[in-house]
Amino acid sequence: MIAEKPSTGSWLKAKRELAYLLSHNTYPTNKDEDFRYTDLSFLHDEKFIKLTSKASLQAFWNEQEIKSKSIDSCTISNLLETDSAEIIESNRDFVVSRNTLNFELGYHIRLNKNNNEDWQVLKLKHSSEQGETFFRHLIEAETGSKVIVVEEFQAENQALINSITEFKLSQGAQIFYIRRQEQKPESIHLGGVFATLAENADFGSVLLQSGGKLSRITGEFSIDGKQANCSLKGLATMDKTRHSDFTVSVRHMASNTTSSQTFHNLADDNSSVAFTGLVHVCEGISGIEADQMNRSLLASHDAIAYSRPQLDILSDDVKCSHGSTTGRPDDDAIFYMRSRGITEKIARELQKAAFIKAVIQIPHAGLQKEITDSILHDNFQKDAEILLEML
Amino acid sequence: MALLEIKNLHASIDSKEILKGVNLTIQPGEVHAIMGPNGSGKSTLSAVIAGREDYEVTDGDILLNGKSILDLAPEMRAREGIFIGFQYPVAVPGVNNMQFLRTALNAVRKHHGETELNAADFLKLARSEMAGIGMNADLIKRSLNDGFSGGEKKKNEILQMSLLSPKVAILDETDSGLDIDALKSVAEGVNRFRSPEKGILLVTHYQRLLSYIVPDFVHVFADGQIQKSGGKELAEHLEKFGYDDFKKDGAENVA
Numbered sequence: 001m002i003a004e005k006p007s008t009g010s011w012l013k014a015k016r017e018l019a020y021l022l023s024h025n026t027y028p029t030n031k032d033e034d035f036r037y038t039d040l041s042f043l044h045d046e047k048f049i050k051l052t053s054k055a056s057l058q059a060f061w062n063e064q065e066i067k068s069k070s071i072d073s074c075t076i077s078n079l080l081e082t083d084s085a086e087i088i089e090s091n092r093d094f095v096v097s098r099n100t101l102n103f104e105l106g107y108h109i110r111l112n113k114n115n116n117e118d119w120q121v122l123k124l125k126h127s128s129e130q131g132e133t134f135f136r137h138l139i140e141a142e143t144g145s146k147v148i149v150v151e152e153f154q155a156e157n158q159a160l161i162n163s164i165t166e167f168k169l170s171q172g173a174q175i176f177y178i179r180r181q182e183q184k185p186e187s188i189h190l191g192g193v194f195a196t197l198a199e200n201a202d203f204g205s206v207l208l209q210s211g212g213k214l215s216r217i218t219g220e221f222s223i224d225g226k227q228a229n230c231s232l233k234g235l236a237t238m239d240k241t242r243h244s245d246f247t248v249s250v251r252h253m254a255s256n257t258t259s260s261q262t263f264h265n266l267a268d269d270n271s272s273v274a275f276t277g278l279v280h281v282c283e284g285i286s287g288i289e290a291d292q293m294n295r296s297l298l299a300s301h302d303a304i305a306y307s308r309p310q311l312d313i314l315s316d317d318v319k320c321s322h323g324s325t326t327g328r329p330d331d332d333a334i335f336y337m338r339s340r341g342i343t344e345k346i347a348r349e350l351q352k353a354a355f356i357k358a359v360i361q362i363p364h365a366g367l368q369k370e371i372t373d374s375i376l377h378d379n380f381q382k383d384a385e386i387l388l389e390m391l
Numbered sequence: 392m393a394l395l396e397i398k399n400l401h402a403s404i405d406s407k408e409i410l411k412g413v414n415l416t417i418q419p420g421e422v423h424a425i426m427g428p429n430g431s432g433k434s435t436l437s438a439v440i441a442g443r444e445d446y447e448v449t450d451g452d453i454l455l456n457g458k459s460i461l462d463l464a465p466e467m468r469a470r471e472g473i474f475i476g477f478q479y480p481v482a483v484p485g486v487n488n489m490q491f492l493r494t495a496l497n498a499v500r501k502h503h504g505e506t507e508l509n510a511a512d513f514l515k516l517a518r519s520e521m522a523g524i525g526m527n528a529d530l531i532k533r534s535l536n537d538g539f540s541g542g543e544k545k546k547n548e549i550l551q552m553s554l555l556s557p558k559v560a561i562l563d564e565t566d567s568g569l570d571i572d573a574l575k576s577v578a579e580g581v582n583r584f585r586s587p588e589k590g591i592l593l594v595t596h597y598q599r600l601l602s603y604i605v606p607d608f609v610h611v612f613a614d615g616q617i618q619k620s621g622g623k624e625l626a627e628h629l630e631k632f633g634y635d636d637f638k639k640d641g642a643e644n645v646a
Contacts, residue, residue, distance in 0.1 A: 336481040338465040339441050339474075340495040340551060341502070354485025354534075390490040 019090035019100035037274035038245040048158035053131035060123040079106040106136035113144030128159040135163035141173035157186035169201035176204040183211035192218030199225030207234040219248040233359040234263040238271035249278035256287035265296040267303035274306040286317035296326040353387040394590040400451035411615035417590040424593040427612035428634040437563040441475040470502035472558030476548040482536040524580040542573035549580035559590040566600040578603030598630035613637040
């Protein structure tokens with residue numbers, strides 16, 4: 001089975017052997033792993049999983065499609081064809097193992113020192129028409145690199161995308177990562193993002209989940225070097241019977257490091273949203289600052305929010321905070337806005353829109369506008385323009 | 392024709408009657424003050440006029456320029472010319488104060504067949520009104536009431552009133568939580584709004600506010616009703632002797 005895969009490097013063969021042992025080809029229930037709120041075992045019965053995958057992957061550098069192995073300060077190659085690569089161990093969870101075992105589409109990308117001070121934009125567009133599709137990327141950001149990495153995921157209803165992206169940030173590298181999942185409502189999205197940060201590295205991200213009937217994103221971030229910072233934001237907007245799960249951990253392994261986690265989950269109809277967050281501060285380090293906040297807005301009486309914020313602190317010189325709020329739209333605020341002549345519909349939408357927009361903070365004006373406008377249009381259709389004016 | 396007419400108004404919440412037959416008429420140009428002890432139903436009266444749906448009107452009517460507004464949604468009452476200055480203005484994080492106010496003003500203007508204001512014209516107007524009440528110009532750029540001090544929130548209410556230019560403004564304990572300077576600024580804003588066409592209803596505990604906004608009529612509100620009406624001297628009497636005479640079962644005993 002392993003031999004059938006078109007792997008070329010011995011490094012990958014070894015990884016796949018381990019992954020095969022770990023994955024058992026069986027999707028886990030919520031009792032098999034630490035993803036307590038997301039049961040994947042129903043995927044065994046999804047017939048479309050057996051369909052042959054039809055997928056595509058494209059890469060763009062500053063809006064220009066990448067057709068050669070090198071463009072500007074970016075070099076890119078097929079991850080399967082690379083001579084050696086250090087990818088994460090498969091024992092993280094089932095989804096990682098299954099991805100390591102099966103991926104066929106993916107890039108090994110090296111981001112070198114920028115030619116100027118501006119953010120460069122690397123965009124990866126993933127799409128799948130049917131079947132179970134695996135994407136895998138390894139992105140190594142060198143000193144002096146300053147790049148916004150945007151991953152977009154589109155999938156038809158009979159598709160499951162499992163996509164893992166790993167970052168390795170060298171000293172002083174700056175990466176801002178945007179993961180945007182807007183798949184068709186019956187599709188599935190699994191995967192995660194993993195990053196290691198060397199000294200003075202800065203990793204920011206916004207993870208956006210708006211499509212699919214089920215999406216589960218894992219984030220693991222290891223702050224290994226002094227003065228490094230990791231700022232994570234996430235947004236899930238769910239309705240009908242859809243489900244979203246963010247499971248995020250940040251590990252402070254060096255002194256004078258900072259991190260933040262801000263995740264907003266909006267659930268309407270009978271949908272459910274879950275957040276599990278961990279801040280881990282290892283022994284013997286100092287000067288740590290970490291914040292963690294999860295807010296859930298339940299727009300209907302039947303929607304469900306799960307929240308599990310956690311701190312695991314083994315040092316003394318640490319300033320950490322964490323919190324979680326779950327609530328319904330604020331009727332007092334809605335009445336207040338109505339008393340000024342704003343319709344009830346717009347007042348309700350305005351609360352949701354403000355909740356959504358609060359976590360879309362991208363250090364690039366063009367992308368900020370493009371993504372905010374797009375998400376508000378997806379959620380509020382023709383009212384989006386009115387709402388955008390008031391935010 | 393009366394600007395605002397409240398006729399035998401009864402209202403309940405969770406089957407408990409709070410308003411027990413309120414009668415009040417405000418003519419154009421008049422300033423009325425309603426004073427009363429805690430729990431007498433003053434704020435309920437404001438909320439019912441504004442159209443708060445938690446309350447059920449069980450009898451009576453509210454007329455604006457002779458037309459009942461009881462069947463109108465809160466936003467339609469606002470567009471028709473009712474303004475409530477809230478005792479506790481709500482913060483709405485993420486909603487830009489200026490753009491919210493412009494949208495609200497344009498909703499009112501559109502309702503009256505007037506042209507909508509563009510951002511530049513609105514900002515010019517808003518800055519002028521803000522200067523009039525000594526409001527920090529930066530507050531217009533922030534989220535609606537978010538992180539505002541008590542005084543800033545009340546000034547923002549007065550700014551909204553000035554911009555929306557309603558027919559009747561009902562100011563619910565606008566003086567609460569204000570220091571003396573802020574109180575003067577708010578009072579100046581209300582006095583600037585005062586005109587022969589507008590009506591004002593001040594709801595307050597204390598005579599203090601009425602030293603700066605001199606009312607034409609003062610009403611004592613207790614046990615869900617207006618118990619006594621008079622001129623500004625009634626407020627001075629209340630300041631001296633309190634509300635004991637008007638509390639439940641107390642005989643009205645004002646000279």
